[in-house]
Amino acid sequence: MLDSARFLTRKTRFSMHKLIRELRRREVFRTAGLYVGVCWIVIEVASVLLPTFDAPEWLMRAIVIVAVVGFPVTIVLAWIYDVSEQGIVVQGEATDTVVVPIGGRKADFFVIGLLSVALMISVYLNISSGPAETKIPDPVSLLIADFDNQTGNPLFDGSVEQALALGVEGASFVTAYRRDRALAQARSLDLGETLNEETARLVAVRQDVQMVLAGSIAQDGQRFNLLIKAVDPASGELITTSEARADSAADVLFAVNELAAGVRKALGEDSLDLDRLADGETVTAGSIEAMKFYATAQDLARAGQDELAIEQYAMAIEEDPDMARAYSGWGLSAHKIGRPDEARQQWESALALLDRMTERERYRTLGLYYTVVSLDYAEAIANYEQLVEKFPSDGAGNNNLAILYTFTAQYDRALAQSEKLLEIYPGRTLYHGNHAQYAIYAGDIETARSEAQKVIADDPTFFKSYMILAIAALFDQDSEGAKDFYARMAETGVRGQSLANIGLADIALSEARFDDAIAILNEGIVADEAEENTRGLGTKTVALAQAHIGLGDPANALAILGRLENQQGDGQLIPSAEIYASLGQHDRAFQIAEQYRQQLRPTARAYARLIDGINAYYQGEYVMAIESLRAALEYADLWIVRYYLGRAYIGAGHAPAAIMAFETCIERRSEAAGMFFDDVPTWRYTASLNDWRKKAHDALDELRTASID
Numbered sequence: 001m002l003d004s005a006r007f008l009t010r011k012t013r014f015s016m017h018k019l020i021r022e023l024r025r026r027e028v029f030r031t032a033g034l035y036v037g038v039c040w041i042v043i044e045v046a047s048v049l050l051p052t053f054d055a056p057e058w059l060m061r062a063i064v065i066v067a068v069v070g071f072p073v074t075i076v077l078a079w080i081y082d083v084s085e086q087g088i089v090v091q092g093e094a095t096d097t098v099v100v101p102i103g104g105r106k107a108d109f110f111v112i113g114l115l116s117v118a119l120m121i122s123v124y125l126n127i128s129s130g131p132a133e134t135k136i137p138d139p140v141s142l143l144i145a146d147f148d149n150q151t152g153n154p155l156f157d158g159s160v161e162q163a164l165a166l167g168v169e170g171a172s173f174v175t176a177y178r179r180d181r182a183l184a185q186a187r188s189l190d191l192g193e194t195l196n197e198e199t200a201r202l203v204a205v206r207q208d209v210q211m212v213l214a215g216s217i218a219q220d221g222q223r224f225n226l227l228i229k230a231v232d233p234a235s236g237e238l239i240t241t242s243e244a245r246a247d248s249a250a251d252v253l254f255a256v257n258e259l260a261a262g263v264r265k266a267l268g269e270d271s272l273d274l275d276r277l278a279d280g281e282t283v284t285a286g287s288i289e290a291m292k293f294y295a296t297a298q299d300l301a302r303a304g305q306d307e308l309a310i311e312q313y314a315m316a317i318e319e320d321p322d323m324a325r326a327y328s329g330w331g332l333s334a335h336k337i338g339r340p341d342e343a344r345q346q347w348e349s350a351l352a353l354l355d356r357m358t359e360r361e362r363y364r365t366l367g368l369y370y371t372v373v374s375l376d377y378a379e380a381i382a383n384y385e386q387l388v389e390k391f392p393s394d395g396a397g398n399n400n401l402a403i404l405y406t407f408t409a410q411y412d413r414a415l416a417q418s419e420k421l422l423e424i425y426p427g428r429t430l431y432h433g434n435h436a437q438y439a440i441y442a443g444d445i446e447t448a449r450s451e452a453q454k455v456i457a458d459d460p461t462f463f464k465s466y467m468i469l470a471i472a473a474l475f476d477q478d479s480e481g482a483k484d485f486y487a488r489m490a491e492t493g494v495r496g497q498s499l500a501n502i503g504l505a506d507i508a509l510s511e512a513r514f515d516d517a518i519a520i521l522n523e524g525i526v527a528d529e530a531e532e533n534t535r536g537l538g539t540k541t542v543a544l545a546q547a548h549i550g551l552g553d554p555a556n557a558l559a560i561l562g563r564l565e566n567q568q569g570d571g572q573l574i575p576s577a578e579i580y581a582s583l584g585q586h587d588r589a590f591q592i593a594e595q596y597r598q599q600l601r602p603t604a605r606a607y608a609r610l611i612d613g614i615n616a617y618y619q620g621e622y623v624m625a626i627e628s629l630r631a632a633l634e635y636a637d638l639w640i641v642r643y644y645l646g647r648a649y650i651g652a653g654h655a656p657a658a659i660m661a662f663e664t665c666i667e668r669r670s671e672a673a674g675m676f677f678d679d680v681p682t683w684r685y686t687a688s689l690n691d692w693r694k695k696a697h698d699a700l701d702e703l704r705t706a707s708i709d
Contacts (some may be wrong), residue, residue, distance in 0.1 A: 027228035035074045039067040137268035139393030143177040143209045145200035148216035167260025171269045178303045204233035208427020228259045239264035283654045286320030306333035324353035363387035376600040411442040436468045443670045463496030472674040500534040509684040514550040542575045571676035577611045581618045606635035623653035639671040655700035662693040
């Protein structure tokens with residue numbers, strides 16, 4: 001048996017040897033090498049030349065396919081045929097063939113040389129061309145109009161549009177304009193209460209949105225047909241269309257994703273995510289019912305009806321317990337209405353389900369969580385920076401990043417980030433309004449004024465821009481002009497009227513017209529109570545207490561502060577702490593500082609040390625005050641910290657340092673225009689700057705006189 005096995009092995013070896021010898025005799029190896037070399041060169045050259053001449057992508061694919069298919073064909077032909085002196089003939093038996101004239105070693109050298117040339121060309125092209133660059137289409141903003149719901153089923157109202165927005169925004173270069181903002185614009189223009197195609201186009205033109213998506217859903221038996229078209233809002237010209245079919249209501253979300261994939265592909269995207277979207281792998285809601293409840297909750301939350309929104313979020317979660325967005329929305333609404341434990345619980349549930357969100361949603365959700373809930377601005381900035389890096393045209397991401405730079409006193413970065421955003425969306429009213437505010441903080445008054453004027457020319461109801469113009473007028477020492485702008489603000493509506501009231505009171509306080517300020521604020525408080533505007537009410541109540549301090553009426557100031565059961569926001573807490581410290585209520589001021597010490601954001605840590613410094617200052621512990629205020633600057637270089645630092649330096653007898661502190665405050669007084677970042681004017685803090693600077697110079701003169709003596 002062993003001998004038989006050895007015999008078979010020898011026989012196999014002999015057969016293989018014979019096959020290889022026959023392949024060599026028939027020059028199959030040479031032919032294969034020659035074929036590979038030629039194809040290699042052709043493919044490499046084509047990969048460079050075809051894009052240069054804008055050749056279609058299928059042409060390159062065709063060349064590769066032909067090359068691959070041709071290889072086995074060439075091998076078979078080389079086995080069967082031979083090139084002889086008589087031309088192309090069928091291969092003869094062994095030793096009968098006359099070889100090609102270039103045969104023998106010359107043919108080997110030729111094939112080896114050809115392969116070497118192919119290799120050198122390949123290496124050269126790869127080195128010279130560098131790494132392949134991914135072509136990203138230009139940024140596109142779009143507005144989704146109300147779908148024409150021909151089914152009569154209200155389940156599809158709002159839910160289809162919400163799902164479509166999630167789908168199209170999976171592309172890094174696409175941003176969907178918020179439908180609630182578009183609807184608000186439509187209402188302000190008396191265009192109705194719906195966002196049909198015509199209305200959407202009008203709003204899109206006004207807000208510099210490049211495209212409108214208008215679609216329909218119709219029922220055909222148990223099936224549903226979905227159609228969407230993308231149109232140019234100005235001309236109405238059709239850009240692209242996309243169709244999808246759902247076998248049942250449960251499959252409508254998958255069909256919507258297919259629509260989104262069609263739109264993204266037409267806009268120039270080519271990615272694996274696009275194929276996954278079309279196959280329905282990126283659906284982040286369990287059912288159309290869940291999406292409907294979620295869309296309703298979003299509308300209610302944006303309208304300020306958070307308690308009703310929470311009910312809808314809860315129903316969305318009941319339909320889909322893994323719907324992460326519903327948990328985060330619930331958490332945000334609970335936070336807004338002062339239910340912190342509930343908010344924390346819902347946010348924890350949302351964060352545990354981040355993998356159920358798209359990549360863009362994850363960054364947005366984390367950015368919002370760190371900004372609003374945990375107040376960890378460093379982490380919020382990190383998430384938004386990653387968001388805009390991966391999705392450069394994301395309007396909300398860029399805008400929120402600029403806001404966070406402002407919150408962390410990085411005013412120049414905020415302005416630069418806003419400029420980038422305006423390059424992408426040059427006609428967006430909201431972004432121009434925000435840009436004006438960033439310019440104020442950065443001290444660029446002319447830019448702030450021109451941007452605010454643009455906004456008002458485009459939308460006279462955009463009331464916050466009147467405050468920018470009022471502050472710019474105060475910079476020019478034109479208080480009458482500032483009052484006129486606040487008067488115009490009051491004409492824009494209830495919200496504008498409330499802010500204009502505190503603006504006029506701010507001017508009165510800055511001019512030491514305390515009785516006028518009290519009269520103005522009392523009128524505003526009555527109006528805010530009628531509108532249940534708790535934020536405006538709290539801000540005006542604290543300002544009213546400041547006015548009574550100005551009148552030398554501390555008892556009334558404390559009584560007024562006592563009306564506030566729960567002060568909210570830096571614009572209420574910091575002035576309250578100032579009043580308490582100035583009136584010897586140091587424990588109350590300390591309690592506010594303790595609230596800030598529990599927060600992660602650098603500004604909060606700075607406010608805690610600021611209050612410590614103010615407390616020490618009013619207790620006559622000037623060196624201790626300086627130490628606390630310097631520590632505050634390590635967390636955030638805030639204007640109000642430098643203001644109190646100058647006062648503490650005077651108390652401690654360091655007049656030169658006090659002068660420097662007040663000079664800095666005067667140079668950066670634009671930061672005091674609304675220094676608590678809550679869109680409320682605080683210009684009154686600048687009123688005493690010149691007096692304090694004079695005190696510092698007088699103290700320095702006394703030091704010089706003492707030195708001479």
